[in-house]
Amino acid sequence: MTTIIGHHTTKFGELWQHSLFDLVKQSVFGALKDSGLGKDEVEAIFFGNMLGGVLENNLHGGAKLAEMLGLNIPIFRVESACASGGVAFNLGMNYITSSQAKTVLVVGAEKMTDYAADAVISGLSSATSGEEQEAGLTFPGLYAMLARYYLEKYSYTEKHLAYVSVKNHYHGLLNDNAHFQKKITVADVLASPYVADPLKVLDSSPISDGASALIITTDKSLIKKAKRAVSVLASEVATDSISLSARKNLDELLATRIAAEKAFREAKITPKDISIAEVHDCFSIAELLAMEDLGFWKKGTAGKHMETMSTMHGNGSDFIVNSSGGLKAAGHPVGATGIKQIGEVYLQLTEQAGKRQIHKPRYGLAHNVGGSGGTAVVTILGN
Amino acid sequence: MTTIIGHHTTKFGELWQHSLFDLVKQSVFGALKDSGLGKDEVEAIFFGNMLGGVLENNLHGGAKLAEMLGLNIPIFRVESACASGGVAFNLGMNYITSSQAKTVLVVGAEKMTDYAADAVISGLSSATSGEEQEAGLTFPGLYAMLARYYLEKYSYTEKHLAYVSVKNHYHGLLNDNAHFQKKITVADVLASPYVADPLKVLDSSPISDGASALIITTDKSLIKKAKRAVSVLASEVATDSISLSARKNLDELLATRIAAEKAFREAKITPKDISIAEVHDCFSIAELLAMEDLGFWKKGTAGKHMETMSTMHGNGSDFIVNSSGGLKAAGHPVGATGIKQIGEVYLQLTEQAGKRQIHKPRYGLAHNVGGSGGTAVVTILGN
Numbered sequence: 001m002t003t004i005i006g007h008h009t010t011k012f013g014e015l016w017q018h019s020l021f022d023l024v025k026q027s028v029f030g031a032l033k034d035s036g037l038g039k040d041e042v043e044a045i046f047f048g049n050m051l052g053g054v055l056e057n058n059l060h061g062g063a064k065l066a067e068m069l070g071l072n073i074p075i076f077r078v079e080s081a082c083a084s085g086g087v088a089f090n091l092g093m094n095y096i097t098s099s100q101a102k103t104v105l106v107v108g109a110e111k112m113t114d115y116a117a118d119a120v121i122s123g124l125s126s127a128t129s130g131e132e133q134e135a136g137l138t139f140p141g142l143y144a145m146l147a148r149y150y151l152e153k154y155s156y157t158e159k160h161l162a163y164v165s166v167k168n169h170y171h172g173l174l175n176d177n178a179h180f181q182k183k184i185t186v187a188d189v190l191a192s193p194y195v196a197d198p199l200k201v202l203d204s205s206p207i208s209d210g211a212s213a214l215i216i217t218t219d220k221s222l223i224k225k226a227k228r229a230v231s232v233l234a235s236e237v238a239t240d241s242i243s244l245s246a247r248k249n250l251d252e253l254l255a256t257r258i259a260a261e262k263a264f265r266e267a268k269i270t271p272k273d274i275s276i277a278e279v280h281d282c283f284s285i286a287e288l289l290a291m292e293d294l295g296f297w298k299k300g301t302a303g304k305h306m307e308t309m310s311t312m313h314g315n316g317s318d319f320i321v322n323s324s325g326g327l328k329a330a331g332h333p334v335g336a337t338g339i340k341q342i343g344e345v346y347l348q349l350t351e352q353a354g355k356r357q358i359h360k361p362r363y364g365l366a367h368n369v370g371g372s373g374g375t376a377v378v379t380i381l382g383n
Numbered sequence: 384m385t386t387i388i389g390h391h392t393t394k395f396g397e398l399w400q401h402s403l404f405d406l407v408k409q410s411v412f413g414a415l416k417d418s419g420l421g422k423d424e425v426e427a428i429f430f431g432n433m434l435g436g437v438l439e440n441n442l443h444g445g446a447k448l449a450e451m452l453g454l455n456i457p458i459f460r461v462e463s464a465c466a467s468g469g470v471a472f473n474l475g476m477n478y479i480t481s482s483q484a485k486t487v488l489v490v491g492a493e494k495m496t497d498y499a500a501d502a503v504i505s506g507l508s509s510a511t512s513g514e515e516q517e518a519g520l521t522f523p524g525l526y527a528m529l530a531r532y533y534l535e536k537y538s539y540t541e542k543h544l545a546y547v548s549v550k551n552h553y554h555g556l557l558n559d560n561a562h563f564q565k566k567i568t569v570a571d572v573l574a575s576p577y578v579a580d581p582l583k584v585l586d587s588s589p590i591s592d593g594a595s596a597l598i599i600t601t602d603k604s605l606i607k608k609a610k611r612a613v614s615v616l617a618s619e620v621a622t623d624s625i626s627l628s629a630r631k632n633l634d635e636l637l638a639t640r641i642a643a644e645k646a647f648r649e650a651k652i653t654p655k656d657i658s659i660a661e662v663h664d665c666f667s668i669a670e671l672l673a674m675e676d677l678g679f680w681k682k683g684t685a686g687k688h689m690e691t692m693s694t695m696h697g698n699g700s701d702f703i704v705n706s707s708g709g710l711k712a713a714g715h716p717v718g719a720t721g722i723k724q725i726g727e728v729y730l731q732l733t734e735q736a737g738k739r740q741i742h743k744p745r746y747g748l749a750h751n752v753g754g755s756g757g758t759a760v761v762t763i764l765g766n
Contacts, residue, residue, distance in 0.1 A: 053436045053462070053509055060464035060510035063625035063757025067512070072641050074620040075758075076470060079436070079460050081443035087459060091474060098481035126436055127443035129450070237457040242446035258455050374446025375458075 002096050004381070005215050005226035006035025007343040012210035012331030013179040020052055020111035021064060023211035027336075028069070028107055031213035035226060042215070043101035045075040048088030048108035049335040054123040055115050065107075074100075081127030082282065084108060085212070085338025086237075086368030086377030092216060093235045102219040108340070109211035110333035120207055124334075127371040129243040139282070140204060142244055142372040144196035147285035149250045151198060153300070158198050160303035162189035164284035165202050165329075167312040168322050172329025174313065174356035179208045179331025203284040208331030212339035214346070228350035233267035233363070234380040236260075242374040251300070253373035256293040260367070263378040264295065267363075271295040274380075275318055275361035276348045278341035280369040281326040290367055291321070294378070313356055323348060323356045338368035338377060345381050384616075385479050387764070388598050388609035389418025390726040395593035395714030396496075396562040403435055403494035404447060406594035410719075411452070411490055414596035418609060425598070426484035428458040431471030431491035432718040437506040438498050448490075457483075464510030465665065467491060468595070468721025469620075469751030469760030475599060476618045485602040491723070492594035493716035503590055507717075510754040512626040522665070523587060525627055525755040527579035530668035532633045534581060536683070541581050543686035545572035547667035548585050548712075550695040551705050555712025557696065557739035562591045562714030586667040591714030595722035597729070611733035616650035616746070617763040619643075625757040634683070636756035639676040643750070646761040647678065650746075654678040657763075658701055658744035659731045661724035663752040664709040673750055674704070677761070696739055706731060706739045721751035721760060728764050 008030025010023050018026075024047075032039060045065055052058035062075035080087040085108030092106040112120055125138050132142065147161060166186055172178035184202060192202040216232065223229050238258035241247055247254070264270060271294065279294065281287035288302035296319075297305050305311075311321035324330040324344040327337060345364035347353045363382035369375065391413025393406050401409075407430075415422060428448055435441035445458035463470040468491030475489040495503055508521050515525065530544060549569055555561035567585060575585040599615065606612050621641035624630055630637065647653060654677065662677065664670035671685035679702075680688050688694075694704035707713040707727040710720060728747035730736045746765035752758065 050442065051436075053434075053506075054440065054442070057437065057505060057509040057516065058513070059433065059437070059462060060625060060754050060757055062463050062622055063510075063754055064512070066622035066757060067624035067626060067629050070624075072621050072623055072638060074473075075622045076474060076620075077462050079442060079462060080445050090457075091459065094481040094483055095477055097483070098477040100477055100480070122440060123436075126440040127446075129447070130441070133440065237459075238455050239445055239449035239458045240455055241450035241453075242443060243450060246450050255455060371443050371446055374443055374449060 001231045002093055002216050002218050003223045003229045003231050004346050005217055005222060005229050006031045007214050007346050008034055009177055009212040009340045009343050010210050011177050012208045012333055014113040015209040016114060020058060020109055023209060024107055024109045025068060027211035027213035028105065031215050035215040037215060039069050039071065041103055042105045043103050044073055044095055045105045046088040046092040047077045048084035048338060049077060049110060050079055050081055050084045051110060051123045054126060055119060080375045081370035082334040083338055083368045083370030083375040083377050084335040089339060089342055089379060090235045090237050090377055093232060096216060096218055103217040103222060105213060105215055106339060107211065107213040108336040108338055110335040111209050112207045112333060113209050132243060140196040140199055143283040143285055144199045145244060146250055147198050150285060150288065153251055154303060156303035158190060159186060160306055161203050161284040162186045163306040163309060164281060164287045165189050167309060168281060168326040168328040171313055171323050171356060172325030175325050175330055178325040178329050179206055180329045199283055205282045205327035205332040208333045210331060210333035210336045212336045212343050214339055214343060230346050230349045230381050231383055233382050234263040236262040237377050239375050240373055242371060244372055252293050253289055253369065253376060255373055255376035256290060256367065259376045259378040260294045263380050267380040269363055273363045274365050276323060276345055276358055276364040277321050278324060278344050279321055279367040281322060281328050282332060294367055313358065320358050323353065323358065341366035341368055342379050349381055384614045385476055385599050385601050386606045386612045386614050387729050388600055388605060388612050389414045390597050390729050391417055392560055392595040392723045392726050393593050394560050395591045395716055398592040399497065403441060403492055406592060407490055407492045408451060410594035410596035411488065414598050418598040420598060422452050422454065424486055425488045426486050427456055427478055428488045429471040429475040430460045431467035431721060432460060432493060433462055433464055433467045434493060434506045437509060438502060463758045464753035465717040466721055466751045466753030466758040466760050467718040472722060472725055472762060473618045473620050473760055476615060479599060479601055486600040486605060488596060488598055489722060490594065490596040491719040491721055493718040494592050495590045495716060496592050515626060523579040523582055526666040526668055527582045528627060529633055530581050533668060533671065536634055537686060539686035541573060542569060543689055544586050544667040545569045546689040546692060547664060547670045548572050550692060551664060551709040551711040554696055554706050554739055555708030558708050558713055561708040561712050562589055563712045582666055588665045588710035588715040591716045593714060593716035593719045595719045595726050597722055597726060613729050613732045613764050614766055616765050617646040619645040620760050622758050623756055625754060627755055635676050636672055636752065636759060638756055638759035639673060639750065642759045642761040643677045646763050650763040652746055656746045657748050659706060659728055659741055659747040660704050661707060661727050662704055662750040664705060664711050665715060677750055696741065703741050706736065706741065724749035724751055725762050732764055
């Protein structure tokens, strides 16, 4: 069984003093140290990054990593918009399953805050369709359409969106690496300015810098030697049309549903078995949709569920969502996000989550989305 | 054994009437038709593309392919500079070996001629190190340093570089899809203007548009049904420092040597068994180095070998190099190149190479390089 034996996530935030590859280096050497491995024990590397080319003319990251580490091993850079990290993890898993390597390093990173806002917004829009770009539709607009449709169809209000941000900001307060450590209220969210009606600033994840790395292996001696190890029970990727206009249903992200169904089948557990989930909350509406599409809650009921705030740490529930703070509060350096999510589940399952540790979680899930749902990755961990 | 059962390469050249995804579509449906498969029989897709983000803000190609094909399968975009195609093929192979899928589509594409030359040159430079970019070093300059070193160390002249272009242009004349169909002489090459001394215009591959796709499978019934099938005996990737200044030797590309040694070991054949090779001749010097690093010729002897032009079609030899015209004459749409190379070997081994068909080749090799040698992919085919 492929097993995570080491992890490191850098601080997420506006890290003007660090370059993209400074952050990569921090996370890679952090994960190596955590696993007790030397760099020469890594047999292949998968690197998830979205905007290095677009924002800073920085491609061919594989060879940059080769130089940084003084290695000549296979190194692969993958890009699937904001799912670049999750997809890198999935391919790293496959590389091990194919017996090409026993021990693989997976790293995701993004550097976003050094650039003018319009460059970053335009770069992120590269993950939408050409028609959407031409219409001037950026991600807040696309997710706002999903939010409007969901609120109307199931008779919810903007308050039901706000609960997501309140919960995730509370979790961010418990995570020293989070971009934001600030408690907010439903009133704060509702009073924040609209970005794209019905989504407001406080419904939206920030632009962040950061990196995250994981070491995965099937080498039994390394697993035995590791201080903390968690098995990967499933990792699945699915895709969907890049354009919202080409989708049949606007109240679900089909790629998420397909990837989740496959992952639960592979892991031989059900959504009820999950104690801890990191789900892709780039906007508050995304968490509501994800909770339904992942099979945790019935379609149309996420708003009602959120009223109880049962997925918030400290509320006595045995099922917590986005304990890291999610994308909303922990931050969203896009290439790093998918790895950080899996890392957070790993920290929880190995009881290393400090102030936000939940009580003896058994199974955890990470859910990473690219674009407005064109790519989804679902990963299930447990021992 | 993983087997190629279909292939299609578009015309390479200045294709102003076709967008990046027009070319992707042409090659994908061409390969499906060639294999006799319906799109629903494809279980996963690997897409190699370098500059879609940098040149036209076109990322998240996986979801674009999902929409184009109406599929929800795993689709992965990979980028390793000019080795993006070869690396996509390698990961597609691994995906099959890991038993995640039996049948995989691999497609590489690039759209380069619609943009201002300085944008394309700057974009290509994204595959060099930051220090090299800051020094204003572009690929002609980097390869010129390799050429100068090689010519001095082994006492060759610019004429020895010119032979490569003469041979590959002759092959381009036999390939209707080639960017250039024009015979050139050694005198033409020597009289062409310097790009970066000692490299001249006619030592350099062009900026091209194009796409290429392959269908690979382990499904025995599909292989049996296929009109033409060739086994993939090996596919290996290696990396090296992105900067020339960090390399120990400047008269070899170490990543090529490592990948080739592994590939020959895996295929259980030797360089002498190869009848047909497509090697990465982005500049004439690159083919000389590659012929040595791949193990075909002893280090330092490529210049001498080229004097005999023994690797040119029609010269009676049983070992032909770059029968497609290579990057020099067939063109170099970077993401497509690695797939086209494997496609050319497939065409030769299945006796579909028309005017440039060589006599009963048994084994073939394709060699794809990223940057100034930071990534190398070596693939060996045969039945």
